[in-house]
Every structure is written in C-alpha cells, then in structure tokens.
Amino acid sequence: MNNKCITQVKTCLGDNGNINSTDRNERHRQAYSKVLQLKSFNLIQSETRLETPAKDLDEAELPLREHFYRDTIKRSETFLKVAQEEMGRYQTEWHWKFFFEFLFYHIMFYNLFGPFMVVFFWKWPGMPLMINMRFLKHHPQFYFQLLLWLGSLAGGYWYLFDDKNIITLTEVVFTQFALLIRAVVIAAKYATLSQERIKLYKQQVLSEEIFTFDLMMWDWRLQTPKVLFLEQLRFLKRRELDPDFYKIDFLCQPHLKTVKELVQVDVGFYSEWLEQQEESQVAPIIDNTYNCFFIFGYLINSYQKKHTPGGFSRYVVVQSLILSLTPCFLRLQYFYEADVGAIDITRIVINILTTFQGFFGSFVFLQIGLYDLQRKFFLLDQCCYMLNIKEQKYSSGKKLLPTINFNNPITFQAWSMLRGMAFDYGRTYDFRIQGFYSLIFIGWIFLFLFGIGVLLDFIQIDYFQITLLSEMLIILTGFIGYYLWHGARLNEYYETFDILLEDVRNMYVDMLRRKEQYFILNLDIxxxxxxxxxxxxxxETNSIETITQYINLIIEEIDDAIRQLNYDKRHNPFKIYGIRITLNFLQSLVVAVFxxxxxAVQQRMQSTDTACLQN
Structure with missing residues (x-):
C-alpha cells in the first residue's frame, strides 16, 4: 500500500516529529520482516491459534470488496472537493476568530434583528453566508431559527411597551440566556471548520448535500459511516501511524455471527481513500488478519445498537420542560387575577417554546458529551478484554472479540493503535464539547457565587428569581459533575492498561527465563x-535460539506499546483548563464546594438568629 499521504504529513512537532514517526514505522517494518522470517520456522501460522472448528468460516461468505464509486449518487464537484478536504484534514482546529464571528451573527439573529439582519450584512460578509447559515431561505432550519427570534421578540421587545407585566424581566433574561447558549453551540461548529471551508461558505450558496454533510453533531450522534472512517483516518495521520499495521490477529476465531456483522460494517469514504492509495480491493478479513477499520466500526455499531443516543434525550426533554415551564407555574396566581387575552396567551406560549428550544438544543450538546465518554468506556473495556487472558468482567458490557494473538508481535502495534483510537476518537467533536463545557463551567461559577451572595444576604432577590436560579444551578451542577467524574474515570484507564501490558510482558519474561525448563527439560508447568x-x-519448534529470538521480538513490541501508553498518559489525558482531572482532584473539589x-449557610443562620434576638 502506498503510504505517501501518511509519512509526508507535516505536524506541529515539525521535522523531528516526521523523523521519529518514520523511524518508528521503519522499526515496525523490520519487525514485520523478522516475523516473516520466523514464519519460515512455522512459528506464526494459523496453527499458533487455538483452533475452533465449529466456527470455521465459509470463504464464500467473505468476498473481497471491490472498489466502486457510487454512481447512483450524483455528487457535485463542490461536494467532492469538500470530501477530499475532509480526508486530507487531520489536525484538530479551533479558530477563536471564527467562533466570535459566528457567535456575533447568531446573537444578532436570535436576540435582535432576526431575518432583517440581512439588510445590514448583505454586502459584508455577503448574502451567500446568510443563506448558508439558513438566515434567509425556504428551509426547515430557517423556520426553526425564525421561531427562536419570534420568541425573543415576543418576550423581550414587547416587554418594553407592555404595562401589564405578562412576562417579567426575569423571564426575558432567562429566555435571552437560553438563546445565547444556543448561539454558542452553533458558533463552536464553525470554529472547528478550516479556513478554506469558511471561505467557501462566504463565497457561494452551498447545496443541500453539503449542508447535510456539515451537520457535524448529527453525524457524530448517529455514528454514520462517514464519521467511522474519517475519525480513524485522522487519528492515524495525527500520530503518523502506518495503516499497513492497522490489522489485528486474534488468538482464536471470533464467533461466526460476529464475523458476519464485522463484514457488513459500512466505512464511508474507505473505497475513495483506497483509490488514492492505488488499492483496488479490500477485504475486512485476509488470512485470518482483521482490518481494524472494520473492527473499530463493528465495536462502535455494537455500542450504538445497545445504547441508543435517544436514551439520554428523555432526560434532556424533562430538564428543558422544567426550566421553560417553571416561570409560568410560579405565576399562575397572577394570571388568574390579571386580564389575560388571546395575544397575551400567544406571547406566553411562544416564550415557553423559545426557552424550551434554546435549552434543549444546548442540553442535548451536553448530553452528547456524556454519551461520548460512555462510548469511550465501552471501547476501552473491549481493548482490555482483547489484552486480558484471565476471565474478567468489565462494567460496560460483555466481551465481543477474542484475545489478541500474543504470538504475533505486529498484533501489539495494531492493538496499541486501537487503544489510542479509543482514547482519541472524535477529537474534533471533543474540542467543541469541551469548549462548551468550559464556558458552562464559567457560567456555573458565576451562578454559584451569586447563590452564595444570596445566602449571605449580600444580594436581595425575590422567591421567583431564587427558584429559577436554583433550578439552573442544580441542572448545571449535575451536568458538570457527571462530566468531570466521567473524565476522571477515563484517566484511570491508563493505569489499567499499564497493568495489563506489564502482566503480558512478565509472562514472556518468565518464559524466557525458564526456557530450558519449559522447552528442553519439559518440566511440568x-x-x-x-x-x-x-x-x-x-x-512448532524445539530450537531454543529461534524461540529466544521470537520471544525477544514480542517483548520489544510490548515495550513499545508501553512507551506509547506512557506518552499518551503524559500528553493526552482528560483535562479542563489544562488541569488533569482525577478522582482525588474531584474529591478535593467537592469538599471545597461543600x-x-x-x-455561607452557617453565617446566614447566625445573622438570622441575631436579627431575631434584636427584635
């Protein structure tokens, strides 16, 4: 396979990074050559696996996948250009310039002018961008955003001219806050796009095909074939890993049902990418070696089937309804006493719908972050299963794939890639989610300090405002606390993998130390x-020299996997504001908050007692 697109990629590490990655790939190629040499001694063949005759595969069920372009889908030249760019991108990008620019556009639309903002921006940045953002087009997305603006209009502007106080200033601020965080979510999408893509958005009106292609969170939530391939390819390019080694060998054959599901995995753009690599055919399984593009896709699909992303959405709907309906419930007595007409009821309904949509669109984003971390736990547990010989049960589910074939040194490199992929999967989306959580954390700190001020009686607010503040603080505390706890659990996996790799290494070191007893004297084990x-x-052989060479080669690969794990542990842990989140850190944080x-509660009670004594 031609790996030119991998080895010649520039990274933020500069030329040294390229040299190091090239040396690493060359070292593994040399190891692979040694493996081929050892095969001449019949050390690495199908006989080194545990045979499972009942699960033998019918080769007719595993045909080679012929490369083909989907002629039935008419792809525009612009779409092909965008798809080509996505396959070429590998570095995670975050542009603050684009974030604040598009945040400004959406605030102008949601909170101020709505579709009339095109009057001010038709020349700069131009009508194509307004249409591409669905600020002015016959499209469901336009009408959805229009409803948000109408809610802002009915709840905000009307407040300035209404004496009946149907909607209070507190509710207006509450709705505007919901629209603001909704705008932050959308702006985060554009912050992760490349400069070329933003330029394309500003220069021409894009087709529905490209608009759908860029619905990042929808693709990510459903784990579409496009995502399954692009995220794996980007990881390999970021780490400058050779796809030739992205193939794994198991100690025994997987279950036939598992193999059939694996073969049916759809990895979008894989065929197009192979065309660039001058490959015309690909099979998920060749000579009992499994292509990890399909292995990883199979694991993702298995999780998606068992844990549908809609499960979390029910909680998000309930939370959004609570926040949007609470202001009305608290003011029911006022509505009974006031003369409320049809227009007033319409305003109230529109305000409720706007607040609900604003919070729901944002909370879904927070929910996706939690769902992503739980999917990572599942993937990492499967990597643990593949490395663990002993019978072990992990919390995220049962073992789906057999233990890897330790007798094949190259398999450790493939497993290390899978392990790194499980940690790194979805880096672009993680950037958006972590960025949003970081902003929400700032909002939580403000609400928390504001609440402390209320407790200490430094800030005077009424019962209505206290209730809304408490609801928002409780919900955000739940999201942030659950997210940080998941992040701390994620960092714990580094220690788990280190222990598992050391166990496997110690096994081969013991075999090497006792080679004479095991292979010559044939003592009982x-x-x-x-x-x-x-x-x-x-x-396979009784040659001590061959076995020694073979075991040393395996130990070298295990050591390399441990080095890569330690590198990721130091440089790529789960962080917030540059702080590595651990369980000990969370415990200290909880103690500090309480x-x-x-x-604050003690001071408030003392001040209350003092006031009672004075009276």
Missing part, C-alpha cells in the same frame, strides 16, 4: 497461562 503459550510454541456552602 504449574502456571496455566504460561502452559497454554508454551504448548503453542513447542508444537465547605464554602456550609460556611
């Missing part, structure tokens, strides 16, 4: 795990 792998080796709240 008390360790059941050692016995299994010793028998596999003894069935201490602060306890002090």
């Amino acid at each position: 008390t360790n059941a795990i050692h016995k299994k792998f010793v028998i596999l080796l003894k069935n 201490t602060f709240v306890g002090y």
